[in-house]
Amino acid sequence: MSSRLRVEMIVNGEPAEAFVEPRTSLADCLRHHLRLTGTHVGCEMGACGACLVMQDDVVSHACLTLAVQAGGSRIETVEGLSERGALADLQAAFHERNALQCGFCTSGMLMTAHELLRREPLPSRERIRDALSGNYCRCTGYEAIVDAIETTARRRASAQAPA
Amino acid sequence: MKPSPFAYARAASVAEAVAAFRASGDARYLAGGQSLIPALNLRLQAPELLIDITHIAALRGIELRGDALRIGALTRHSEILASPLVAEAAPLLAAAAPWVAHPAIRNKGTLGGSLSLADPASEFPAVALALNARIELDDGERLRAVAADDFFRDLYETAAEPGEILTAVHVPAARPGQRFAFDELARRRGDFALAGIAIAGDFEGEIAARLRIAMFSVGPTPMRARGAEAALTGTRLADADIARAQAALGEDLPDIPGDAQTGAAARLHLARVLLKRQVARLRDAPEARPA
Numbered sequence: 001m002s003s004r005l006r007v008e009m010i011v012n013g014e015p016a017e018a019f020v021e022p023r024t025s026l027a028d029c030l031r032h033h034l035r036l037t038g039t040h041v042g043c044e045m046g047a048c049g050a051c052l053v054m055q056d057d058v059v060s061h062a063c064l065t066l067a068v069q070a071g072g073s074r075i076e077t078v079e080g081l082s083e084r085g086a087l088a089d090l091q092a093a094f095h096e097r098n099a100l101q102c103g104f105c106t107s108g109m110l111m112t113a114h115e116l117l118r119r120e121p122l123p124s125r126e127r128i129r130d131a132l133s134g135n136y137c138r139c140t141g142y143e144a145i146v147d148a149i150e151t152t153a154r155r156r157a158s159a160q161a162p163a
Numbered sequence: 164m165k166p167s168p169f170a171y172a173r174a175a176s177v178a179e180a181v182a183a184f185r186a187s188g189d190a191r192y193l194a195g196g197q198s199l200i201p202a203l204n205l206r207l208q209a210p211e212l213l214i215d216i217t218h219i220a221a222l223r224g225i226e227l228r229g230d231a232l233r234i235g236a237l238t239r240h241s242e243i244l245a246s247p248l249v250a251e252a253a254p255l256l257a258a259a260a261p262w263v264a265h266p267a268i269r270n271k272g273t274l275g276g277s278l279s280l281a282d283p284a285s286e287f288p289a290v291a292l293a294l295n296a297r298i299e300l301d302d303g304e305r306l307r308a309v310a311a312d313d314f315f316r317d318l319y320e321t322a323a324e325p326g327e328i329l330t331a332v333h334v335p336a337a338r339p340g341q342r343f344a345f346d347e348l349a350r351r352r353g354d355f356a357l358a359g360i361a362i363a364g365d366f367e368g369e370i371a372a373r374l375r376i377a378m379f380s381v382g383p384t385p386m387r388a389r390g391a392e393a394a395l396t397g398t399r400l401a402d403a404d405i406a407r408a409q410a411a412l413g414e415d416l417p418d419i420p421g422d423a424q425t426g427a428a429a430r431l432h433l434a435r436v437l438l439k440r441q442v443a444r445l446r447d448a449p450e451a452r453p454a
Binding site: 005021022023025028044045046049050058059060061063064065066068069096112115116129130131133134 | 164165166167168169170171193196200201203204205213215217241265266268270271290351352353368405
């Protein structure tokens with residue numbers, strides 16, 4: 001009843017395939033089958049946000065998606081976004097502001113911030129907090145994370161402003 | 164936690180999905196999965212088969228048909244938020260969408276899934292009730308529609324028969340003279356509400372000619388506040404009318420739940436606060452979109 005199924009996806013721009021049980025989550029498939037361990041597994045019930053990935057260009061929980069459901073879709077993990085430089089300024093701002101301590105939540109925080117800034121280039125602090133409502137951080141108290149995202153938004157805006 | 168093992172099948176049509184359901188005897192339909200997969204991960208449920216219905220094209224799309232908006236069951240919460248058609252024809256639904264869970268959940272969760280699950284703490288079932296939506300159900304052979312008033316039966320229990328698939332929601336398009344309000348109180352943004360309210364009203368001038376008030380997180384199903392509706396109908400929603408409606412809520416919500424954090428009396432108080440605020444908003448800011 002739980003024989004393995006073949007799943008083909010585009011992961012970080014490259015074709016990938018895995019043989020998984022139907023019950024295997026996309027998060028476990030990425031971590032254990034494709035060795036992409038930047039996606040973290042926390043609560044496995046959609047509350048903590050540590051497992052967020054981009055699926056077909058929107059952020060979603062890899063713990064609440066079965067790998068077999070994701071067949072045929074485009075997945076981008078923190079490794080992919082990081083390697084193509086899409087997060088470089090966000091990562092620098094997190095670093096400068098000490099917006100992480102243990103780092104467990106950070107990949108999910110970056111995913112949420114990445115999507116937020118694509119949709120709303122200059123969000124208010126309230127909007128940033130609202131967007132982060134599905135990301136738990138047990139170290140920082142969030143203030144530094146909000147600062148880092150706000151700083152990145154402002155830097156991007158001023159970089160685009162005409163000289 | 165990891166779920167118990169199950170088999171997985173993708174259905175290309177409603178008929179195919181229903182056939183797979185009947186053949187199994189212990190199957191669940193899988194749409195956005197934002198409530199079902201947590202339940203599987205927590206091993207609250209352990210079906211032998213999941214039937215993925217997200218590839219059924221007939222369950223998608225938002226379109227105006229005559230004087231009703233037909234919203235396909237697979238419409239994601241984020242699509243409801245982004246749709247100009249929903250904003251225009253079903254502003255109450257658009258107003259409720261930002262309150263549903265967190266952004267990433269809204270990217271996956273579906274309207275049909277939310278109504279099928281019928282969580283009494285969810286926003287969309289209450290909105291469906293306030294709007295007098297009609298819920299379209301398909302068993303592979305026969306399509307039928309059930310009024311929201313008859314759809315929500317009990318805790319997580321709806322009028323859908325085993326195997327029937329919720330295919331679409333038909334919402335009466337907003338008419339001139341209608342006013343809407345939505346609000347909820349929760350400990351943190353995105354948490355399940357401690358109490359919530361959705362109101363749709365037909366006004367003749369300043370008189371509230373007809374009101375449908377649906378509340379959530381205050382009973383086993385989304386609840387019509389019929390006593391409060393009666394107290395307000397035909398009035399100008401004066402403070403004294405609102406006070407009578409607030410008093411009526413006690414009888415409207417006989418099974419209000421309480422837990423260790425928020426007792427039943429506190430929840431009833433919060434329901435009354437919401438009622439007062441939002442009815443006053445309908446009265447004082449008729450042109451305002453619900454927020």
